[in-house]
Every structure is written in structure tokens, then in C-alpha cells.
Amino acid sequence: MEIRKIGVVGLGAMGAGIAQLCVEAGVETVGREVTAELGERARDRIAHFLTRKVEKGQLGEPERDTAVGRLSLTTDVGDLADCDLVIEAIVEELGPKQELFAELDRLTRPDAVLATNTSAFSVTEIASATTRPERVVGMHFFNPAPLMPLVEIVRAELTADEPFETAYAFGERIGKTPIRCHDTPGFVVNRVLIPLLNDCVRVLDEARVTPEDLDTGLKNGAGWPMGPCTLVDLVGIDVHVHASDALYEKTREPRMAPPPRLVAMRNAGLLGRKSGRGFYRYGAEG
């Protein structure tokens, strides 16, 4: 199925990144946020990163303007009615996701593909809120979405071949490297990465190493592009704790459970870059 128009629901860091990829790839994109102000904020964020590309000579100014112009904003889910593919990137809570999918099911064309960017929930459970679970897939992007090449294309229990391959092809079209997998807790990368990052946080206390030294260790001793503390700050302490809780609930493997130190940070509002403080402190830009 050819994707001519795409909807992105939720324009936070992930949704805005996904919308950026779509408009850069020449796809007409409708972005939906709960308020016009949040939508504008996402458009500014996209324009900012594209302007950086212009400044670095990676993109022409007219191309930037055309790309930004491909994004239309709405607060009304009804405006997604004629989209060929809708990617959901709203809050990581099952109830709101299921409600949204039930609504998308009612108002989009029967042949539209509905995708979720969830990292913590079962795509099958989200799909069960619709009358067309065969057209629901996972498209799990990594943070920051415009920079991380991977997208996991997740086949839920009832996903049919055609929408699954449509999502895979769309991932390639927007410049990502897709991989195919089934709907299991953590899918592929988070199943490995989340317990690994939890181990890293536990090592902070066990080895009495500072976050700076731990980051230096993993960067220089294991070739990581950024250290684990920097990475958890980037992902968001709250997001990481939530994903760990969800994985632990499903697998009951102790390494999946969020380390108490991270839970305490989350409870204290130290959420990483977005709150200005996590393992590190960040300036106004975050």
C-alpha cells in the first residue's frame, strides 16, 4: 500500500522526531497534539533542527521551508480521517492508547494502517481496542528519532502481512533501518538495553564510581557512543523507570526492575535533560 499522507498523534520528543523524518522524506504529515500551543512547540522544534542542518550545509533553505510546510497541525483526531498510516506517540499509558486506537478505528479508512510507537506495552493489547487488529503494527523508534537509524517493526498476534510490510517499507522510505520482530516484552533492543542500563546504575553504587567515570568507562572500554548515565538522562529517568517496571511486570526478571536509585530520582523530579537535572545538570536548552 502506498503511503501518501501520514498522521502522527502526540508531538512530544518522539512524535516530533517522527514527524520530522516524515516531512523530510517528502510525506504530507498531519500532527495532532492536545493543544495548539503544544503543536506549535513541536513545529518550532522541527524547524530548529532543520535550520541547524541548513547552517551546516546539509540542507537548502527552500528544502527546509518546503519540509516544514508539509506539516499541518491539528487538535482534532478527526483530521486524520484520510491518512494512509497513523503513528501514535502519546503518553505511555495503556488506557489512553487503547482509547485513541478505538477512536482511530472509528474514523480512519478501513484500509489505513495504525501503528504504535509504544516501548512498554504489548502491541496486541493496544490492537485489541480496535475492530481491525490485523491492520495494527508496532513501529518502535529510538531516541532521538531523527538520529537513531533503527525502527523495530513489531508484528502483533493478529497483524496481517500487508500492513506489516507496508510499515517496514515506510520505515525504509523515511531513511531508517527497519528490523522485523514479534510482540514480546521489550521487543528486541529494550529487552537487552533496559536491564543493561539498570546494571550500569547498580554499578554506580557497587563500585562507588561517579556517573562521569562510569560514562567514560563504557565509552572508552566498550565503544558506546554515549555513556549510560548520559543516555538515561536523554531517554528520561521517568520513561526509563516506566519501561523497566513494565518489563519487570511481564518477565519477573530482577534485572528488569528499576534500581531504587532511579526510582528515587524520578520521585524527586530529576528526570534528566528535560527537567534540567538528572545524573547531570543541563542548561536552559536541556
Ligand code: 3HC
Ligand atoms: N532531534 C533532531 N535532531 C537532533 C536532535 C533531536 N532530538 N538532537 C540533536 N539533533 C541534531 C542536532 O542538530 C545536532 O547538531 P548540532 O549539535 O550541531 O546542532 C545533530 O543532530 C548531531 O548531533 P550530535 O553532534 O550530538 O550527534 P552525535 O554524533 O554526537 O550523535 C547520538 C548523537 C546519535 C544521539 C549518539 O550520541 C548516540 O547514538 N547515542 C546513543 C543514543 C541511544 O542509544 N538511544 C536509544 C535510547 S533507548 C530508546 O530510545 C528506547 C526507548 O523505548 C526508551
